Amino acid sequence: MSVIVDRETRLCVSGITGREGRFHTLNNRAYGTNVVSGVTPGKGGQDVEGIPVFNTFRAAREQTQANTAMIFVPPPFAADSILEAADAGIATIIAITEGIPAHDELRVYTHLRRAPAVRLIGPNCPGVLSPGKVNVGIIPAAFFREGNVGVVSRSGTLTYQVGHELAQRGFGNSSIVGIGGDPVPGSSFVDIIDLFEADPETELIVMSGEIGGDAEEVAAVHIAAHISKPVVAYIAGFTAPPGKTMGHAGAIVSGSKGTAAAKAEALEAAGVRVAKTPTQVAEIAVELLGG
Secondary structure, three states: OOOOOOOOOOEEEEOOOOHHHHHHHHHHHHHOOOEEEEEOOOOOOOEEOOEEEEOOHHHHHHHHOOOEEEEOOOHHHHHHHHHHHHHOOOOEEEEOOOOOOHHHHHHHHHHHHOOOOOEEEOOOOOEEEEOOOEEEEOOOHHHOOEEEEEEEEOOHHHHHHHHHHHHHOOOOEEEEEEOOOOOOOOOOHHHHHHHHHHOOOOOEEEEEEEOOOOHHHHHHHHHHHHOOOOEEEEEEOOOOOOOOOOOOOOOOOEOOEOOHHHHHHHHHHOOOEEEOOHHHHHHHHHHHHOO
16 A cells, blocks of 8 residues: 555646646656646646646546645745645545745645545645655656655655665655655655555655754643554754754754754654664664564
8 A cells, every 4th residue: 555645546636837836746657657647737638658638636636536635836926826636525635845944835834634534735846745656746767666665755856865875775665755854844754654554555754854943742642542563764954053043944953942953852752763774774674673
């Protein structure tokens, strides 16, 4: 099995006619993803290498039965695109766009919490890959194969690095989920870890966090109370100098809160194995699962 996206995914891409949107849409289709439509206001009736383009998500869903949206539109318009997809009845929305204003993210988060049937991944994320099945986003899928390790990460680059280290040791992935590093993500570590807990194919959960915020500490409490599968964590930023500004908007440290050490302590207290490097993640996976 896989989580969030699978062979039943019917993808509609907002921003499909832009350079980045077009490039990654065609890459996703080449991987095997069923890309059924795209949305660009004012360009309805056109197509991108055979993929029909519509002016609105509602028209795209009604005519192509899209059930998943990928957002590639510029930051000022991304929030409205996400909300339009939700209003059209699309249940899974994966927002790749980086740089969406925090107040727009909060508006989207608040609205979607009133619509529990809608799941938002991102924004500012690399997407979701279920190896051998479907890729929605910008994850370099060729490096990964099907397997029993579920990965959830705040960082796109670390998603790839941790996945690569696991692959080097012979492990495949059930799914790889990038939740993004912005202050107001649509889905949290807890949301995705619960999906992996319920997925019979996933035997080990790997979470890749970073300094700033309290998402990892919240996940630690939840793991201790509700998760039966082994969890391995890697936290980026152990060597970050005090006061150092990191690349992600969510990587904000306040006093002793949000530091890598504080996160590692909370996770270890919950029974999570915390790796010091991405390579060590794979070494711990070997200990836990063999390989």
